Structure formats: structure tokens, C-alpha cells
Amino acid sequence: MIPAMSSINDAREVARRRLPHVIYEFIIGGAEDEQALRANLHAFQRLTLRPRVLVDVSVRDLSVSVFGTRIALPVMIAPTGLARLAGREGDIAGARAAGRNKTIFTLSCMSSHTIEEVAHASSGPLWFQVYLWRHREVVESLVVRAKAAGFQALVVTVDVPINGKRERDLRNGFVVPPRPTLHTAVDILRHPRWVLTLRPPITFKNLAPAASPQQTIAHAKYFNEVLSNPAATWREIDWLRDLWQGPIIVKGILTPEAAEEAVAHGVDGIIVSNHGGRQLDAAPASLDALRDVAEAVHGRVELFLDGGVRRGSDVIKAAALGAKACLIGRPWLYGLASGGEDGVVRILEILREEIDRTFILLGRRSFTDLDRSVVGSSRNGEELAHATPHQR
Numbered sequence: 001m002i003p004a005m006s007s008i009n010d011a012r013e014v015a016r017r018r019l020p021h022v023i024y025e026f027i028i029g030g031a032e033d034e035q036a037l038r039a040n041l042h043a044f045q046r047l048t049l050r051p052r053v054l055v056d057v058s059v060r061d062l063s064v065s066v067f068g069t070r071i072a073l074p075v076m077i078a079p080t081g082l083a084r085l086a087g088r089e090g091d092i093a094g095a096r097a098a099g100r101n102k103t104i105f106t107l108s109c110m111s112s113h114t115i116e117e118v119a120h121a122s123s124g125p126l127w128f129q130v131y132l133w134r135h136r137e138v139v140e141s142l143v144v145r146a147k148a149a150g151f152q153a154l155v156v157t158v159d160v161p162i163n164g165k166r167e168r169d170l171r172n173g174f175v176v177p178p179r180p181t182l183h184t185a186v187d188i189l190r191h192p193r194w195v196l197t198l199r200p201p202i203t204f205k206n207l208a209p210a211a212s213p214q215q216t217i218a219h220a221k222y223f224n225e226v227l228s229n230p231a232a233t234w235r236e237i238d239w240l241r242d243l244w245q246g247p248i249i250v251k252g253i254l255t256p257e258a259a260e261e262a263v264a265h266g267v268d269g270i271i272v273s274n275h276g277g278r279q280l281d282a283a284p285a286s287l288d289a290l291r292d293v294a295e296a297v298h299g300r301v302e303l304f305l306d307g308g309v310r311r312g313s314d315v316i317k318a319a320a321l322g323a324k325a326c327l328i329g330r331p332w333l334y335g336l337a338s339g340g341e342d343g344v345v346r347i348l349e350i351l352r353e354e355i356d357r358t359f360i361l362l363g364r365r366s367f368t369d370l371d372r373s374v375v376g377s378s379r380n381g382e383e384l385a386h387a388t389p390h391q392r
């Protein structure tokens with residue numbers, strides 16, 4: 001039985017109660033002053049939707065096509081490392097829930113289940129996410145395994161040349177592999193049910209010994225000293241192109257210039273993202289960046305957005321500004337913390353119901369019915385209707 005939850009905010013509240021503070025703050029936190037994190041949410045709230053009235057909206061279609069795969073709603077699951085921190089079934093629950101909702105689950109290379117376990121458990125389409133780490137051979141072996149396991153697309157996250165400064169984690173003493181320390185023991189022991197998730201131990205299950213934490217270490221220190229590669233360039237994308245024949249999607253693009261480079265390097269898709277406000281704190285909100293990127297890309301690659309999507313109406317706003325689909329990071333972890341696989345299913349259902357209701361109230365029948373004229377601004381009433389037809 002999952003608790004009654006009628007919004008993503010409700011699910012976040014359940015997660016807050018169920019998780020130790022150190023874990024909850026690892027999930028909700030952003031970098032430094034959390035400006036980018038807040039900006040993501042505000043960007044959606046600043047926009048209004050301009051309803052059409054007295055149109056027949058008795059039949060609606062929420063599905064979209066992503067690289068030729070039809071998904072039932074344009075909400076996909078974003079890659080999040082160490083998902084088992086939020087709930088025992090971790091990535092398996094997420095992949096199954098996505099499959100039940102006929103949408104895509106993206107597995108992080110920092111996952112706490114293996115590539116093969118998730119592929120085996122899942123019934124729906126899967127994407128696999130990698131970072132451009134300093135150990136090329138580690139990245140290569142992950143990509144080869146994901147291909148063999150039948151993952152459909154490769155997501156390459158490019159906004160982590162170094163870990164963002166997440167001060168909640170520093171204050172709380174968040175370490176990997178996650179285990180109680182002197183600093184966190186009392187907090188953790190106050191959540192006896194959560195303690196069960198620590199068996200078997202939560203580790204980066206895909207990583208070879210060379211890339212695994214050798215002892216308990218602060219998360220950021222591990223990332224910066226063992227994995228990340230500030231020397232990575234667009235050449236790495238060319239290298240991956242030779243290894244991976246399916247779609248390559250670059251995640252973490254926020255400017256038209258970077259989008260142009262991505263297109264020039266032959267990627268198939270772009271996720272406009274500021275990593276949920278966890279990296280460059282002065283980054284623009286993903287939704288604000290989307291407009292410019294959509295104009296620059298002009299339909300040459302498929303565009304997606306993540307960061308701050310908490311309502312069905314957010315998905316509609318992003319679609320009107322050019323995103324084919326959105327990804328959710330924290331919301332799926334709230335669902336996992338609230339009720340495992342069923343909790344994640346509930347999150348996707350909430351968003352589906354909200355999208356459907358918003359379509360009716362908005363006088364629209366499907367995502368092909370949207371363009372920029374749907375969106376207005378609540379700040380000064382200035383409308384964006386001048387813009388070109390939808391670029392999805």
C-alpha cells in the first residue's frame with residue numbers, strides 16, 4: 001500500500017519523513033546557494049498557459065514518438081546515481097514502473113544495480129547514461145555492456161567536468177559507499193525501516209575496481225579525485241560515436257553555442273539541463289535555456305528538457321517551447337521512497353492525469369497541437385506568441 005499522494009509535492013513530503021536527513025538532503029540539494037535549483041522551478045511558474053475555449057477535447061492523445069519509439073506520455077525517468085538510497089528496489093523499481101507506464105527509463109552509470117540486472121527486470125525501453133571519465137576503458141566497457149544488454153540510446157552527461165559544490169552534503173557528511181558514520185549514525189538509526197536498504201550494501205555496482213571507492217570517502221572528493229576528467233572535449237563524443245551506433249544524446253546543454261557544437265558532432269538528441277541545479281549554480285533555468293536552444297537547433301536533433309518538472313502543466317510548457325519530452329529526476333526518487341515500484345508508478349500517473357486535465361482546460365488534444373502561442377508570461381503579460389511554430 002502506498003500512502004495517499006495527489007501531487008509531486010505530496011510525494012516529496014512522504015520522502016522527507018521516510019528518509020534519513022543526510023539522504024533526503026543528498027536528493028533534494030543543489031550546488032552552493034541553490035539559485036539554479038530554485039530558478040528551474042520559478043521558470044515554470046513564471047509562464048502561463050493561454051486556453052482555447054469551446055473546442056471539442058473529448059478525445060485526447062498524450063503519446064509522443066522519441067527516436068521512432070512511441071511512448072505513452074512525454075515524461076521519462078532521468079538518470080540518478082545510487083537510486084537505492086531512496087528505496088530498496090532502486091533502479092529495478094524505476095525501470096519496471098517506466099515500463100508499466102510505457103515510457104523510457106534512463107539508467108545512470110553510477111547506479112546501484114547492474115546494467116544487466118536492470119535490462120533483465122525491465123519491460124520497457126531503456127537508455128543508458130555515461131560520464132566522460134578519465135578512465136576511458138571503464139567508460140568503454142560500460143558502453144559495450146549497455147549495447148549488449150539492449151539499451152536503445154546513450155546519454156552522455158557533459159556538465160560534470162568536476163562535481164558541483166553541494167554544501168548540504170558537506171555539512172551532513174555524506175559519504176560513499178553510503179554507510180552510517182559517527183556523523184550520521186543517530187539520524188540513520190531514527191529510520192529503522194530505511195536501514196534495511198543498506199543490505200546488501202549500496203555500491204556503484206557497475207564500476208570496475210579502478211573506478212570504485214577504495215574506502216569510505218566524501219562523495220564529491222571521490223568524484224573529483226577518482227573519476228571526473230576536466231580535460232574531456234568534444235573529441236570524446238566523436239570517440240563514442242565509433243562505439244555506439246544508436247542515438248547519442250548529450251545531456252547538460254544550456255546555450256545555443258553548445259547546441260550548435262553538439263549538432264556539428266553528429267549527436268541525435270540534446271537534453272537541455274542544468275543537472276537539477278547541482279552543478280553550476282549561476283546556470284540559467286533549463287526552461288529559460290530551452291527557448292534559445294530550440295531556436296538554434298531548429299528541429300535538426302530531438303530536444304528534451306529536465307530540471308524542475310513537477311506538474312503536468314510544466315511538461316506542456318516545455319513541449320510548447322520545443323521539448324519533445326521531459327525527464328524527471330527527484331520526483332521519481334520521491335516515488336521510490338514513498339512506495340517502491342508502485343510509488344514510481346503513482347508519480348507517473350499523477351503527471352499523466354495532470355497533463356490530461358490540463359489539455360482539456362487548455363482546449364488542446366495532443367502534443368502536436370502545441371506551439372509557442374500556448375505560452376504567456378505571468379510577469380508582465382508579454383506573450384511569446386510571435387515565435388515560430390513548435391519545434392519538437
Ligand SMILES: Cc1cc2nc3c(=O)[nH]c(=O)nc-3n(C[C@H](O)[C@H](O)[C@H](O)COP(=O)(O)O)c2cc1C
Pocket residue numbers: 026027028040078079080081108109110129157251273274275276277306307308309327328329330331
Ligand atoms: C540524487 C540525484 C542523482 C543524480 N545522478 C545523476 C547521474 O548519475 N547522472 C546524470 O547524468 N544526472 C544525474 N542527476 C541529474 C538528473 O539526471 C537530472 O538532470 C535532474 O535531477 C533533473 O532535475 P529534477 O530533479 O528537478 O527533475 C542526479 C540528480 C539527483 C537528484
